[in-house]
Amino acid sequence: MGIDLNLVGAKGAIAEEAEGKWGMVIDQDVCTGCQACVAACAMENNLSFVGEEDAGYGRTQHWIRIERFWEGAYPEVKATSFQPMLCQQCGHAPCEPVCPVFATPHSQSENINLQVYNRCVGTRYCANNCPYQVRSFNWRDYHIDPMHANDVNGQLVYPLHNQFNPDVTVRRRGVMEKCTFCIQRIHKAEDTAKSQGREVRDGEMVPACAQACPANAITFGRLDDPESLVSQMAHQKRGVKHLEELNTLPRITYLKEG
Amino acid sequence: MAVTSKYFSGAEKGHETEHEEHDPRESLMYDPKPRGEMNAMVMESMMTTSWKFWVVFGILAFLVATCFIYAWGYLIANGLGVAGVMRPSYWGIFLVNTVFWIGISHAGTFISAILRVMKAEFRRPFTRAAELMTTFGLIQAGASIFMHLGRVWLAYWLFPIPNERQIWPNFHSPLMWDLLAITTYVLGSTMYLFLPLIPDLAMARDRSTGWRKTFFKILALGFRGTEGEWRHLQTAMNIFAFAIIPVMFSVHTIVSWDFAMAMRPGWSSTVFGPYFVLGALHSGMGAVAVVLCLMRATMKHMDYFLRKEHFDALGKLMLIVTFAYTYFFFNDYIVQWYGGDKWTDALLHWLEEGPMAWMFYQLLLFNLAIPALTLWNKKIRQNPWLLALIGFLINVGMYWERYLIVPVMLTINRMPFTWKLYSPRIEIFLTIGTFSLFLLFYLAASRLIPLIPVWEVQEGQMTHSLRKVGKTHVPTVSEFE
Numbered sequence: 045m046g047i048d049l050n051l052v053g054a055k056g057a058i059a060e061e062a063e064g065k066w067g068m069v070i071d072q073d074v075c076t077g078c079q080a081c082v083a084a085c086a087m088e089n090n091l092s093f094v095g096e097e098d099a100g101y102g103r104t105q106h107w108i109r110i111e112r113f114w115e116g117a118y119p120e121v122k123a124t125s126f127q128p129m130l131c132q133q134c135g136h137a138p139c140e141p142v143c144p145v146f147a148t149p150h151s152q153s154e155n156i157n158l159q160v161y162n163r164c165v166g167t168r169y170c171a172n173n174c175p176y177q178v179r180s181f182n183w184r185d186y187h188i189d190p191m192h193a194n195d196v197n198g199q200l201v202y203p204l205h206n207q208f209n210p211d212v213t214v215r216r217r218g219v220m221e222k223c224t225f226c227i228q229r230i231h232k233a234e235d236t237a238k239s240q241g242r243e244v245r246d247g248e249m250v251p252a253c254a255q256a257c258p259a260n261a262i263t264f265g266r267l268d269d270p271e272s273l274v275s276q277m278a279h280q281k282r283g284v285k286h287l288e289e290l291n292t293l294p295r296i297t298y299l300k301e302g
Numbered sequence: 303m304a305v306t307s308k309y310f311s312g313a314e315k316g317h318e319t320e321h322e323e324h325d326p327r328e329s330l331m332y333d334p335k336p337r338g339e340m341n342a343m344v345m346e347s348m349m350t351t352s353w354k355f356w357v358v359f360g361i362l363a364f365l366v367a368t369c370f371i372y373a374w375g376y377l378i379a380n381g382l383g384v385a386g387v388m389r390p391s392y393w394g395i396f397l398v399n400t401v402f403w404i405g406i407s408h409a410g411t412f413i414s415a416i417l418r419v420m421k422a423e424f425r426r427p428f429t430r431a432a433e434l435m436t437t438f439g440l441i442q443a444g445a446s447i448f449m450h451l452g453r454v455w456l457a458y459w460l461f462p463i464p465n466e467r468q469i470w471p472n473f474h475s476p477l478m479w480d481l482l483a484i485t486t487y488v489l490g491s492t493m494y495l496f497l498p499l500i501p502d503l504a505m506a507r508d509r510s511t512g513w514r515k516t517f518f519k520i521l522a523l524g525f526r527g528t529e530g531e532w533r534h535l536q537t538a539m540n541i542f543a544f545a546i547i548p549v550m551f552s553v554h555t556i557v558s559w560d561f562a563m564a565m566r567p568g569w570s571s572t573v574f575g576p577y578f579v580l581g582a583l584h585s586g587m588g589a590v591a592v593v594l595c596l597m598r599a600t601m602k603h604m605d606y607f608l609r610k611e612h613f614d615a616l617g618k619l620m621l622i623v624t625f626a627y628t629y630f631f632f633n634d635y636i637v638q639w640y641g642g643d644k645w646t647d648a649l650l651h652w653l654e655e656g657p658m659a660w661m662f663y664q665l666l667l668f669n670l671a672i673p674a675l676t677l678w679n680k681k682i683r684q685n686p687w688l689l690a691l692i693g694f695l696i697n698v699g700m701y702w703e704r705y706l707i708v709p710v711m712l713t714i715n716r717m718p719f720t721w722k723l724y725s726p727r728i729e730i731f732l733t734i735g736t737f738s739l740f741l742l743f744y745l746a747a748s749r750l751i752p753l754i755p756v757w758e759v760q761e762g763q764m765t766h767s768l769r770k771v772g773k774t775h776v777p778t779v780s781e782f783e
Contacts, residue, residue, distance in 0.1 A: 166452015
């Protein structure tokens, strides 16, 4: 289908036509809310442990969180299905244009939203403008916080430093961060495929949250490949996209009420 | 100097009874003093300092050292974790302070530039006091923006400085527009403050000794008061007076776009631009009233320059701004409510019934009800202390308004799971710090530069005169040709 680029709104039409490269499907009907994805994400992406006080104050460093809601008033409370919420990697991301220093660009090769940690100056405008509220800010230098250290003969030793993933930057305070769809894994899979002279196979690359999910509620893959599992699942009738009315073109489809 | 005379318009209205009671000499313009005497009065008000001044100065300097310098250093050293900002209120009081101080700074330009362009005579004795507010307020606004940055030591990345990586700032970002607008405004308003100051600095240079003479000599740029110098100065002031008015309107509109361009319930409102400009004028007028009252009460000879008529005129201006602000206030909230968006509905309920509802109702009381109901009264308008009290309450209300717009509106977003109320921590100290720094600058300026634009008052008194017609004195006003 050809799009007349001279028409008003042509850019939007192009973006809508492009489904995006990488995408995810989350089946809320099978999600048990076990938070394994949250833990796996924290291990994979070197997320900080912020401690009890800051977590209680709303400064948790989670790139994915399990939202729990309920309907009705106590005592007739009915729990609804769990809602894992992570960066939707929007095609029209509201966080991107507002950054004054281009720390939130859109990756043209992977078609996802990037966060450049060493460019970020911490205006936090992107987080304000994110309708999904999935960006988390490094309020302190949590990774060198003495609360995580052991005192060995007068020297502070950080045992958690041993579990850091060498493929991922450890963020210092004052920068914004968010889900990257495990871009280090994407790059690894693409490099392997390239060295073997082929395309990345469906299911070859799995982000940490999908890998850890015991109920297989999270499916990840290429949205631009109509044969892939993820694009077939995303086009089911029970698929919904969150806050679609804002025209953010989210890449994550939620399956609900099956 | 060629002078054409005409009847002062007020004299033609024929309220004879009122005019007999009203002595025209109550007005500054018809109560001239010899130039030398007036210059000496201003110099004396600038040079005399009592021990009370130094006590207040010391307290403010202590507050600046602890609450501004130390607290900001502590914030930089420890990160924003010591502040109260969190998800979802990523912006806290820092941005409230920014918007508030930019609002305060609007009064200076409004009173000075717009009233100068309109040739409103009552502006003459207090343009300088208002212009100082612009410059000093903008310094606080800029400091508040930088306090709020996560990595303030990299703030130069926000400026379009050529660099070897060829990365430019993102000109799509409203924050970028904001930065450019505020920078323009700071530069423009500082020059606009300085230009009308030159003749007074020259006057002070000729009447002072010691280090003050050196100080004024440097600042006066060798102004001698020749015809040519005056002509150039008037031209420059005219250019700046006209040029700074659109800058003033644009700067707060652009500040409002920081919010209005964002996809947030309560923020994405098209009326935010004029609403913020009117809000800024509202708080600025109130702040001018407070400052004028304090000047009159604490400095020597100020009761000659600042009279009932000035407070009266300022009160009328405040009343008009109150009505305009009221219109935009209700326009903003009612149009948003009428939009029927469910998140906006949740937000409006949160404002009306939530834990911060007291702020919302105080806002209605202080910003709309009190000024609109009291400033009708001439006696209240002419009482400096009452006017200052109303101005102070307006500023409290306007601070609450900005507080509601930034952290309280941020509480409500489209993800109810994250709704959480913000509570300030170190921001409270830094707020005290910015207020103290503003007052400290003002106190220092009151002893270093003439706070009354003497030449403007003298120019005004030259054009106004009382002519004897029969048995009565008729006030007449003329224009320089």
